[in-house]
Amino acid sequence: MPELFTAIEFGTLQLENKIVIAPMCQYSANNGEVSDWHEQQWANYALSGAGLCIVEATAVQAVGRISYADLGLWNDIQRAKIKALLEKIKRLSPMPFAVQLAHAGRKASSRKPWQGGGQLASDHEQGWQTVAASAIAFQADHQPPKALSLDEIQNVIQDFAEAARRAVDAGFELIEVHAAHGYLLHQFLSPLSNQRQDEYGGSLENRIRLTLEVFQAIKAAVPEHYPIGVRISATDWMGEQGWDIEQSIGLAKALEQLGAVYVHVSSGGLHAEQAIEIGPNYQVDFAHKIKQHLKIPVIAVGLITTPQQAEDILTHHYADAIGLARAILYNPRWPWHAAAELGAQIAIAPQYLRCQPHGLKELFKSFKSKTESFD
Structure with a gap:
């Protein structure tokens, strides 16, 4: 069996394979609520054959959205609509769904990418x-952000915890904390964006404090043994002056001690002048370096586009699971094609069994949903 199609555990959550759909913002929510777009998109994810889907960055505060069209979990209406949608999705497929809880910080109040991007002024209607x-x-x-007071920091922590409670009630089976890509928690981590003089600034211990406190608050808010992972940017791509791999290793080790079930390793997003050397596997080495210091799984991302490329990362022990984003947007049946290329078997909805390629009768096995919706 190819490594890509062997099971993996994230704490108490077992996945059928090591393909993880990484969070991808859709900029299609209404007042933070799921829309018709999310219904079709999540259903597409559910039928993809991946082991886990982590839905897009979901804001814990209204001011924490990247754009006015971001998903949110800061109120119970949002929770109820997500819960209804997940109940539908789980009648289609047993694949587990997770949510990435986030706060955009100074990178919030933005236009949708296809509207040109850029930040909207605080007095703009959106x-x-x-x-x-x-x-x-x-x-x-950009308009300068307001530095959070100590009381406001505590409000952020509490709102992460409240959003986590809603996430569990909505039916998500895992929570990922977004501490990457230049958003609020990453802004506290990096000395380039954090020049505070209090207990949340200065030393590495102080700069990682908020991320650790958010993790602990979420852990206290959810049921015992409920799995929580964390996504980090391994480096700012700004040399020694910014957040780097050594600091990331320290953070990852602290998160493991607190009970994180995995670390999802990305990079960048913190500084407008970052110099990223983009190419296939360009972030995999960061995952590998962090993995050497942890016992919990590490997810690798970064222009991983082909099945053999993903398999090689796992067989060479550079990472424990593979995160796919744009590749699976472009090819929603990427796991099927990977199974065919690597000689594995993959579970699909029985309605699709007739599409199996000639000579590949052993490629597909059908699944039944938890609610036996196909009977």
């Missing part, structure tokens, strides 16, 4: 005043 670790804008033409 904009608002952003917040951050320090009053340092992401770009020179």
